[in-house]
Amino acid sequence: MSNNIDNNNWIEAIKQKADQATREVPEGTWEAIAKSLPKQPKLVKHYSSQPKRNYFSSRMWKAVAAAAAVAIVATTGFFIIQDDNNIPESGPITQTPRPTQVIKSVPVDSASTDSTHVSPQIPVPQATLAQNKTTTSSLPKPAVSHSTPSVSKNHSIANQEQNIKPEEEYLNNDFEDEMAEFDPEEYFYDIETMQALEELYAEYEDAMNQEAMDPWKSYSDSSYHQHLTYDANARRVTREKLSRYSNKKKKPTLLMAAYGNGLISSDHDATVNSSSNPMLAPAAGGNNSAMMMAPAAPGMSNTVAPPINYKYHHHMPLTAGLTFNKRIVGNLYGNLGVNFTSMTSDVTPDNGAPEFKQKIMLVGLPFGVKWNFWRYRGLSTFIGAEGLMERVVSAKFNDESVTIKRLQWSIHATAGLQYNFSKHVGIYLAPKLSHYITTMPLNTIRNEHPLNFNLQLGISIDY
Amino acid sequence: MMNELEIGLGCKRGNPNAQRELFDRYSAHLMALIYRYVGDDDDAKDVLQDTYIKAYDSIDSFAWHGEGSLKAWLVRISVNTSLNYLRSKKRLKATSVPVEMLGDPPDDDEAPSSEVNNLDASTIMEMIAELPDGYRTVFNLYCLDGYSHQQIAEQLGISEKTSSSQLARAKVLLARKIKKFIGEQDKITTL
Numbered sequence: 132m133s134n135n136i137d138n139n140n141w142i143e144a145i146k147q148k149a150d151q152a153t154r155e156v157p158e159g160t161w162e163a164i165a166k167s168l169p170k171q172p173k174l175v176k177h178y179s180s181q182p183k184r185n186y187f188s189s190r191m192w193k194a195v196a197a198a199a200a201v202a203i204v205a206t207t208g209f210f211i212i213q214d215d216n217n218i219p220e221s222g223p224i225t226q227t228p229r230p231t232q233v234i235k236s237v238p239v240d241s242a243s244t245d246s247t248h249v250s251p252q253i254p255v256p257q258a259t260l261a262q263n264k265t266t267t268s269s270l271p272k273p274a275v276s277h278s279t280p281s282v283s284k285n286h287s288i289a290n291q292e293q294n295i296k297p298e299e300e301y302l303n304n305d306f307e308d309e310m311a312e313f314d315p316e317e318y319f320y321d322i323e324t325m326q327a328l329e330e331l332y333a334e335y336e337d338a339m340n341q342e343a344m345d346p347w348k349s350y351s352d353s354s355y356h357q358h359l360t361y362d363a364n365a366r367r368v369t370r371e372k373l374s375r376y377s378n379k380k381k382k383p384t385l386l387m388a389a390y391g392n393g394l395i396s397s398d399h400d401a402t403v404n405s406s407s408n409p410m411l412a413p414a415a416g417g418n419n420s421a422m423m424m425a426p427a428a429p430g431m432s433n434t435v436a437p438p439i440n441y442k443y444h445h446h447m448p449l450t451a452g453l454t455f456n457k458r459i460v461g462n463l464y465g466n467l468g469v470n471f472t473s474m475t476s477d478v479t480p481d482n483g484a485p486e487f488k489q490k491i492m493l494v495g496l497p498f499g500v501k502w503n504f505w506r507y508r509g510l511s512t513f514i515g516a517e518g519l520m521e522r523v524v525s526a527k528f529n530d531e532s533v534t535i536k537r538l539q540w541s542i543h544a545t546a547g548l549q550y551n552f553s554k555h556v557g558i559y560l561a562p563k564l565s566h567y568i569t570t571m572p573l574n575t576i577r578n579e580h581p582l583n584f585n586l587q588l589g590i591s592i593d594y
Numbered sequence: 595m596m597n598e599l600e601i602g603l604g605c606k607r608g609n610p611n612a613q614r615e616l617f618d619r620y621s622a623h624l625m626a627l628i629y630r631y632v633g634d635d636d637d638a639k640d641v642l643q644d645t646y647i648k649a650y651d652s653i654d655s656f657a658w659h660g661e662g663s664l665k666a667w668l669v670r671i672s673v674n675t676s677l678n679y680l681r682s683k684k685r686l687k688a689t690s691v692p693v694e695m696l697g698d699p700p701d702d703d704e705a706p707s708s709e710v711n712n713l714d715a716s717t718i719m720e721m722i723a724e725l726p727d728g729y730r731t732v733f734n735l736y737c738l739d740g741y742s743h744q745q746i747a748e749q750l751g752i753s754e755k756t757s758s759s760q761l762a763r764a765k766v767l768l769a770r771k772i773k774k775f776i777g778e779q780d781k782i783t784t785l
Contacts, residue, residue: 147702148718148736149626149722151715152623152630152719154629154635154719156621157639161617161618164643164650165614169608
């Protein structure tokens, strides 16, 4: 044993001598080495006093950066392509719900009070038919429908909100703005219908003037009062529209105007093609592609099917996404990512029709900052603020596809706990407070609760 | 005077002064190290040149871990270059002195550490250099440069058992050399 100890000692002594040993370097050694060195100094990208990262992490970061760039470009491209689409936006329509329908008009005898013999060609939305002159304020706003299917569907969705606003509200709505944006090449109006409507207004005004001049002659129970509720603003809009499109050479292909703002409460014969509008579905829930408005008896103008109300049961939204965090300075990280959200609701009509589903899919770009304010080994806590821009990629109300162009914006604040498995990858749990700024035309949980609180569990990749 | 970090940084940038400083500061130590591996001054010079050329070429792979890391990095290159040199000369294939001829090492074949301490470092390096190539290499790797028998076996293409037995014989030979040298020194002193 003592030999071994001694043995180790002399070996150790040799090692110490070897570590200190030097040997004279033959002359010319450096010159030989210097000849093989490159003449020009190298351009060095960086030099760090920290241990160099291994090759894999360097490559991985490049791959991650490339993937993020591709995701950003692809998503942005998607938005741009969507913006180029000519389908009118549904957003404004949402705020001014109005029925959509194509109406076969019949000649109007403006002097007649016979409900079975009426004129002129006047589009009569069902909601209008459901009202009489005493409920003018609850009549739907004027709407412009057209042949574009998606818009028709949008209108139908708009109707489902049942927000038939008072006439005063209509006067302040954005209908005029919407009218100003109409492209005459895209929408064809039945000029004759508008002309007839204009004539009807003129007659009504004349009648009212006559009444003013001759108080003994009452027109209050005349056909005008029975069938019209005068609205000067609506007449002005009609007049403007008429002047704008009256010179249009193209042959009108569809009747497009629908004025349900209370101008006309008609019990005229009218064939209403409700298209796919669930609002216009017969109460029995049967064929909703067309419905015939039966002539109403005098004073019975509101005998058509009442509006349908819907009850919503919203399921928990599901979101999947990937967010990359890049350290900006110290413990402050900037983040950027992409996520997908699915929102499903069960919709139950109150007319006895079967329940159906509303499904909305969104793709979003979250961006924000995160600050790790405490760290112990792999555990860290953070707070963060985030913005989220989302685009609806798919929206279905029952079987109908709905086009929603408007970007959905929201802001989020979060505080959470993260545990890192490795240097760059960790799992986190974070309560999150979200505020959804933009509302959708469809009724969703976000519309009902713009401010909500949720809990996130996810994987974080930090660089 | 440049420190290690500055030398490393300068070499990465291709600074000639830093390159020269790297050579001036460590070449003597590396020469001694290479000499104890290859056992010859001329061969050591060639290997030293190769070592530095490799170091300048691969300086980008060097990572600073603190003072001494640059020297350790150069030592590692020197050892590998020396082994490659010996391998290229096929001097690792055969042992100059068959193990069997040495017999079992006697228990008293150790050199007293106190006497080793009195020896000059260059003398010890020459004694090591005089060992047969195989024994010398295993001794250098295991005792002086901290390799394990498994690593030595992988580097030299031998079994761990062979590495272990060659190390034992190398120690016997070196101990005898030291004792012999000390004995001769004692005789000279006595005279």
